[in-house]
Amino acid sequence: MRFVQKHRQLLLVVILSVVTFLFLLPLIWAFLTSLKLHRDVFTFPPKWIFTPTIENYLYVLRETDYLKFMSNSIVISFSSAAMSVFLGALAAFGLSRFRVKGSKTILMWILSLRMIPPIAIVVPFYLMAIRIGLYDTRSGLAIVLLAINVPIAVWLQMSYIREIPKAIEESAMLEGCSPIGAFFRVVLPLEATGLFATFIMCLIFSWNEFPLTMILTGNVSKTLPVSMLSWDTQRGLQWGNMMAASMMAIAPILIFTALAQKYLVRGLTLGSVVD
Amino acid sequence: MYRSEDTEPKKHRIRHWSYWKTGYILIAPVLFVLIIVNLYPSLYQIFISFMSYKLGSPISSFNGIANYQKLLTDVRFWNSLVITLKLLLYTLPVQLVLGIILAMLLDASRYHKYFLPLLVLPVVTTPVVVGYIFQYMFREDYGLISYFLRLLHLFPGYNLTANTGTVLPAIAMVDTWQWTPFVMIVLLAGLQSLPSSVYEAARVDGGSWWDIFLKITLPLLKSQILVVLLFRTVDVLRIFDTIFALTRGGPGTGSESLTIYLQLTGFRFRNLGYAGAMGMFLLVIASLFTTAFMKLAKSEGIEEEK
Known part of the structure; x- marks a missing residue:
């Protein structure tokens, strides 16, 4: 017991290292597989030491439309995230600083979009998209993804705007600034952290979105995650290539997360839990 | 703003009617988006659910409540709800x-830190990629999970995702791998906001570790626990990506969740x-769960999402 007391911090570090390793193992294993030659993938017991190769990455880049899917993913998620952040900032400012009739109902409505499975209304989305010619287009998908992003954008930014003292905008307005002017000149700059956090969260959610994207896109505007499905046709034969494609599909997300690490708790809980 | 009204007290000027209108102007764009991506599709779906509407055939006809009646007797649908x-x-x-x-x-x-x-990292990893990574790790011959199970003499001799008895626990395991860190970071934020003086007082009073946990830590974490349960519940109700990449609902209908069955019905069948009609059902269940939470x-005195 005295040993435990004395080395408590050391023991914790050991336990946490083991836990962290377990949580990272699938990602590490996928990464190792992406560097393996075909013959090293199917061994039993699994090989931990082997000669690494970038063959798989080259194969994915050369033989598939990887770059097209990557550019689709980037265009769609960046534009949807940017729109959401802007719309969300306006609404969050309006709802937290002005008297709007039914604002509670509107807020609950917005929140309900986060609570309801997006696939529950995929049928009308599909029919609408076909009817107005937005099926399998980047802009169509970016608009549909607003349904995923708007609740994050509004609720998260409300939590940031509420942290700004009201007096600051009021004094700007007393100086003769219009409310909209105060929003652009005072609130937005003060909410910079919130804007950034919201943008990154929307980016992650749009990038990862799968069911709506799968149903609403075809070969033209398919995103990276949906393009993963094409590896499934040769089930289990090309794990090396598939893992290389997976690694390249999640790399941008891991970078976004590294940037947004600090805001993750707040972002994922739509601002209800503040670190 | 009227510049000519300078004689008016300054405070009064912000209360001008245009100030009150600003709120509506600010939320108008979002309301417009909500109508396009939520209200209209929802109403349209109610309409569709009363139609006999087959993809690819130009004829759709009013069907009354036939689709809803079918829901009641569709064994496969109830199976997906149970799953x-x-x-x-x-x-x-x-x-x-x-x-x-x-x-x-x-x-x-x-x-x-x-x-x-x-x-x-698991929380933000693209779920469909997670599905494929685990599909690979569950392989009975060279998969890493099967390998570890063999080392522990727990390997049942088949791929865990290929057996009706083990496929749901296997999927639950993948979900647990991906989402436990989310539960963890939210609760950690809660723990770190607790004042340490509370603990010291309890320790001075001679409370055991378990007593302190049950009587102090858990009650103080109540709001974070509710938030976590709410988000996890709605996210499990919508689980799709992982199952689709891992088993496509198989073996048989062994892992066919509501969302998977909906996708199959609409876009395969x-x-x-x-x-x-199934979408409407899903909307209702999700709303019930959310309202309950x-x-x-509210009854616990927590004003959620302040």
């Missing part, structure tokens, strides 16, 4: 307990009217 509820049952308690343990370990460690960025949060 979805089972997944909730297999995931929530485990993730909550593991999440609390991990959060407390991190909270006790001086070095948690260094572990957090790594521990949250091309029966959009029936899929629409909100009520619970």
